[in-house]
Amino acid sequence: MKELQDIGLIGMAVMGSNLALNMADHHFHVAVYNYTPDLTKQFLKERPHHNVTGYYTLETFVASLKKPRKIMLMIMAGAPVDSMIEQLIPLLDAEDIIIDGGNSFFGDTRRRYVYCKNKGIHFYGMGISGGETGARRGPAIMPGGSKKTYSEIQPIYEAIAAKAADGSPCCAYIGEDGAGHYVKMVHNGIEYADMQLISEAYLLLKYLGGCDNTKISRIFDQWNQGELHSFLIGIAADIFAENDESGGQVIDKIKDAAGQKGTGRWTSIESMKQGVDTSMITAACNARVMSNLAERKKAQDLITKPKMTIVQNDEFIESVRKSLYVAKVVAYAQGFSLYRSASETYGWNLNYGNIASIFRAGCIIQADFLTKITEAYEKNSELNNLLFDEFFLDAINENQKSLRNIVCLAMAEGIAIPAYASALSYIDAYRSPCVGANLIQALRDYFGAHTFQRIDEKGTFHHQWQEHYKK
Numbered sequence: 001m002k003e004l005q006d007i008g009l010i011g012m013a014v015m016g017s018n019l020a021l022n023m024a025d026h027h028f029h030v031a032v033y034n035y036t037p038d039l040t041k042q043f044l045k046e047r048p049h050h051n052v053t054g055y056y057t058l059e060t061f062v063a064s065l066k067k068p069r070k071i072m073l074m075i076m077a078g079a080p081v082d083s084m085i086e087q088l089i090p091l092l093d094a095e096d097i098i099i100d101g102g103n104s105f106f107g108d109t110r111r112r113y114v115y116c117k118n119k120g121i122h123f124y125g126m127g128i129s130g131g132e133t134g135a136r137r138g139p140a141i142m143p144g145g146s147k148k149t150y151s152e153i154q155p156i157y158e159a160i161a162a163k164a165a166d167g168s169p170c171c172a173y174i175g176e177d178g179a180g181h182y183v184k185m186v187h188n189g190i191e192y193a194d195m196q197l198i199s200e201a202y203l204l205l206k207y208l209g210g211c212d213n214t215k216i217s218r219i220f221d222q223w224n225q226g227e228l229h230s231f232l233i234g235i236a237a238d239i240f241a242e243n244d245e246s247g248g249q250v251i252d253k254i255k256d257a258a259g260q261k262g263t264g265r266w267t268s269i270e271s272m273k274q275g276v277d278t279s280m281i282t283a284a285c286n287a288r289v290m291s292n293l294a295e296r297k298k299a300q301d302l303i304t305k306p307k308m309t310i311v312q313n314d315e316f317i318e319s320v321r322k323s324l325y326v327a328k329v330v331a332y333a334q335g336f337s338l339y340r341s342a343s344e345t346y347g348w349n350l351n352y353g354n355i356a357s358i359f360r361a362g363c364i365i366q367a368d369f370l371t372k373i374t375e376a377y378e379k380n381s382e383l384n385n386l387l388f389d390e391f392f393l394d395a396i397n398e399n400q401k402s403l404r405n406i407v408c409l410a411m412a413e414g415i416a417i418p419a420y421a422s423a424l425s426y427i428d429a430y431r432s433p434c435v436g437a438n439l440i441q442a443l444r445d446y447f448g449a450h451t452f453q454r455i456d457e458k459g460t461f462h463h464q465w466q467e468h469y470k471k
Contacts, residue, residue: 004066005031005053007156009074010084011102012039015128016074017047018135019101019160024051026159033061062091069096070153072126077104085112085123094120097152099143101126103263106178106185110346113145113177122146124153125177127184129363130162138162140363141171142187142355144180162362170362174355175348182270182342183355186335189267189281191364192260193331196284196419198236201324203415204406209317210310213249217241223321228328230367258288267338274341278334279426280327283418290416306414322402327423329395332373333386334426340384353377387430400427 009020012034020043023030030052034040040054055061062069069092073084081100088098098121100109109125116123124145128135141161143150150173161171174180205211205219217240224233242250264285271278290296336352343350356373359365376389386392407424410417429435444450446465454461 003029005029005064006066006070007031008033008061008065008069008071010034010061010071011074012043013074014132015101015135017043018132019072019074019128019139020052021047021049022136022138022160023156024049026156027051028156028159029053031055031061031064033058058087058091062088067093067096068122068149068152069093070099070156071097072099072101074101077102078108081108081112085116089116089119089121092121095122095149097122097124097149099124099126099145099153100181101128103184103188103261104181105266106182109144109178109181117146122149125179125181126157127174127180127187129184129187129359129365131364134162134362138170138362140187140358140361140366142174142180142183142358143171144174144176144178144183147173147176164357164360168357170358170360172351172354172358175343175346175350177346179346179348179350182346182348183339183350185263185266185270186338186342187359187363187365188263189278189338190331190335192264192267192284192288193280193334193419194230194232194328194365196280196287197324197327197331197423198232199287200415200417200420201320202236202240203417204320204410205317207308207415208311208409208413209320210312211317213240213251219317223324227369228321228325228367231364232367257292260285260288264288267335270342271334271338274338274345276334276338276341277426277429278338279422280331280334280419283422287416287418306412308413311409319402319406322399323406323420326396326399326403327420328367329369329386329392330423330426331419333392336373336386337384351377351381352383353381385430387427396427400424403427 006028007023008031009016010033012032020030020032028051032040032043032052033055037056040056044054055064071088073081075081075084081102081104085098098116104125106125113123122145124143127142128139130139138161141157143153143157158169158171161169163169174183202216205216211219217237220233220237220240224237239251240249244250244253264281268278268282268285339350339352339355342348353374356370356377360370372391373386376383376386376391383389387396403420403424407417407421441452445452445462449462451460451462
């Protein structure tokens with residue numbers, strides 16, 4: 001009798017095929033299936049592995065798996081996931097497990113979790129970060145689903161996950177139903193903010209600092225040796241150094257228009273629903289929208305721009321670095337505040353230190369200071385905001401002057417830096433004794449009797465406002 005497979009994987013595109021090979025490398029027997037057989041055949045021909053077996057019908061694929069069966073979906077999010085679940089359920093037994101490893105919306109995952117549970121099937125929504133290389137060599141993995149059956153899939157996913165510097169796997173159980181996909185969604189939102197900040201640092205160095213790409217590459221490489229050490233800073237240094245075959249650098253040949261697949265926008269929308277300020281993520285999403293406006297060319301011709309003054313000195317470069325660091329801290333603080341709100345809203349009991357530890361390797365936002373986030377939550381699991389941790393508070397207080405100066409300079413010189421500016425506004429609003437909300441509440445009470453609270457009396461009040469000026 002043929003040996004049964006440890007896990008089945010459906011979807012043989014880039015991510016699915018690389019995850020299958022990663023599992024096979026770690027001595028797991030993997031069954032693979034794609035709804036179009038040609039992809040399966042091509043994969044087995046071009047990338048054969050003795051621990052991978054291809055199947056061409058769902059029936060034979062499911063029958064090849066050890067019980068409880070573990071089936072991972074690496075297919076397009078949305079309707080295709082629902083369709084595949086419907087096809088699988090009649091072939092499965094109680095206690096079998098379906099794992100959605102795509103970028104599904106967490107609300108869909110919560111719905112599927114309940115649907116499958118009612119059918120006797122365990123459903124996991126699993127966030128996976130790291131792209132093609134991460135899938136093959138070790139991604140960051142965020143599983144959300146049934147806690148009681150997590151031990152069934154834990155050995156596989158902890159084995160294939162990236163390993164942090166201390167050797168621990170960048171994979172940990174997140175929480176019930178949609179928790180894994182929610183954590184991945186916000187991870188992507190932080191990624192949006194992080195990339196926007198890096199692009200704004202580039203604009204500052206290029207247009208205000210007068211630096212060419214070669215110098216910017218060296219600057220980023222130097223930054224990557226210190227507290228800004230991260231995957232994105234490192235690859236940015238590589239990008240600025242990359243020469244184009246037709247001359248010059250590749251970066252200068254790329255159209256100034258950025259795409260987005262929706263996870264950053266989802267994060268922004270969910271933060272609005274939950275009443276959490278993630279203004280940096282929203283600013284990053286809006287910046288991508290703005291980059292694609294065709295009328296930008298018309299605006300360039302019609303709107304007067306300031307006469308720019310080049311600032312070529314090391315002090316300016318260091319101010320940009322400090323500003324980038326403090327703004328990055330704010331971006332993570334906003335993201336983790338959203339995690340805290342979601343944990344309370346959905347009853348997930350998220351472990352914020354574990355989440356930060358997952359991000360230390362394998363994923364796109366991996367950075368050295370994630371270790372400090374883990375330490376912050378280990379010291380105080382009830383920390384309301386990362387900015388209240390001593391390490392991050394010191395970073396804010398020591399570097400905010402640089403951020404303030406850079407934002408003022410960029411505004412005066414006509415450089416758009418929405419993420420830097422949002423970081424500064426967040427800091428100022430957070431520490432301000434008055435943000436003008438008293439006037440907003442007075443206006444609301446005046447035109448709509450929405451009431452207000454007083455600072456000198458308890459209770460809720462409505463005032464009969466007098467008309468002092470003729471309309």
